[in-house]
Amino acid sequence: MKTSHLKTLAGYIAGLIFGLGLAISGMTDPARVLGFLDVAGAWDPTLVFVLGGAVVTNFIGYRLVLRRPNPLFGERFQLPTRQDLDGRLIGGAALFGIGWGLSGYCPGPAFASIAGLTLPLAAMLVAMIAGWFLARAVPTSAR
Amino acid sequence: MDWSATLHGLIGGVLIGLSATWLMATLGRIAGISGILGQLFTVRPQGDSAWRLAFLAGLVSGPLVLMLAGGGLGNVVGAPGKVIGEPAGGVALMLVAGLLVGLGTSLGSGCTSGHGVCGLARLSPRSLVATITFLVAAIVTVYVVRHMIGGGA
Numbered sequence: 001m002k003t004s005h006l007k008t009l010a011g012y013i014a015g016l017i018f019g020l021g022l023a024i025s026g027m028t029d030p031a032r033v034l035g036f037l038d039v040a041g042a043w044d045p046t047l048v049f050v051l052g053g054a055v056v057t058n059f060i061g062y063r064l065v066l067r068r069p070n071p072l073f074g075e076r077f078q079l080p081t082r083q084d085l086d087g088r089l090i091g092g093a094a095l096f097g098i099g100w101g102l103s104g105y106c107p108g109p110a111f112a113s114i115a116g117l118t119l120p121l122a123a124m125l126v127a128m129i130a131g132w133f134l135a136r137a138v139p140t141s142a143r
Numbered sequence: 144m145d146w147s148a149t150l151h152g153l154i155g156g157v158l159i160g161l162s163a164t165w166l167m168a169t170l171g172r173i174a175g176i177s178g179i180l181g182q183l184f185t186v187r188p189q190g191d192s193a194w195r196l197a198f199l200a201g202l203v204s205g206p207l208v209l210m211l212a213g214g215g216l217g218n219v220v221g222a223p224g225k226v227i228g229e230p231a232g233g234v235a236l237m238l239v240a241g242l243l244v245g246l247g248t249s250l251g252s253g254c255t256s257g258h259g260v261c262g263l264a265r266l267s268p269r270s271l272v273a274t275i276t277f278l279v280a281a282i283v284t285v286y287v288v289r290h291m292i293g294g295g296a
Binding site: 004006007008009010011012013014015016017018019020021022023024025026027028029030031032034035037038039040041044045046047048049050051052053054055056057058059060061062064065066068070071072073074075076077078079080082083084085088089090091092093094095096097098099100101102103104105106107108110111112113114115116118119120121123124125126127128129130131132133134135136138 | 154163164169177185208210217227228231233234240249263264273282285289290
């Protein structure tokens with residue numbers, strides 16, 4: 001099998017496991033997510049276990065994987081190197097949080113829910129892509 | 144506490160973590176959905192799009208497999224076994240929310256997966272700040288919508 005095919009297969013497997021994880025955990029239900037975010041209502045702790053389970057598993061996984069000199073089907077590990085905090089990071093995260101709180105959708109669950117596509121979800125996805133293009137018009141000088 | 148929902152959350156979370164580890168082990172990439180998906184549209188990276196498309200196909204087929212398999216492995220509120228829940232609002236609300244999510248994740252260099260699942264596992268200070276920021280912003284938003292305005296989402 002050619003390396004390019006292995007890369008594509010590895011990508012598919014990653015997406016499949018990710019999608020299964022989102023669906024089994026209930027993150028493909030905006031009500032589940034909003035229930036967690038509604039700390040003053042009937043609080044739903046499920047998301048704590050989803051994020052906690054994912055971070056702890058991946059923390060251990062990264063420790064094991066990053067001991068290797070390079071990934072199985074790639075030349076190098078592509079890790080972010082920036083350590084500084086800036087307005088773009090914090091302002092962007094705040095805008096994302098408002099959109100997340102309004103809809104209960106972050107990008108993963110929104111895209112993974114395509115198998116149950118509704119008109120509001122389609123609107124969400126189209127607007128999300130428009131938002132990604134819009135961000136490119138924001139000057140990068142604020143660093 | 145709903146222990147079934149909690150167990151579902153934990154199992155799903157571990158799977159998401161395994162996926163992120165697998166993507167790093169095989170391709171050396173951060174499993175950040177906003178980056179994988181967004182850059183496919185905006186940057187159109189030459190020779191670097193096949194794995195992204197494959198990842199996204201997998202992401203959609205995960206829930207689809209559960210739906211087709213039946214057996215009630217989903218975790219939708221009030222409908223145990225259902226895999227995909229209904230949107231929390233109409234088209235107008237989703238257009239606003241989608242624009243904010245797209246703009247915000249691009250400016251902030253990541254979403255729940257890239258900053259939350261991957262960044263926190265790398266103990267990245269930027270990801271920690273981003274994760275706290277979007278969690279607080281989302282909690283405040285839900286508080287305003289549900290408890291101050293009332294109705295809506």
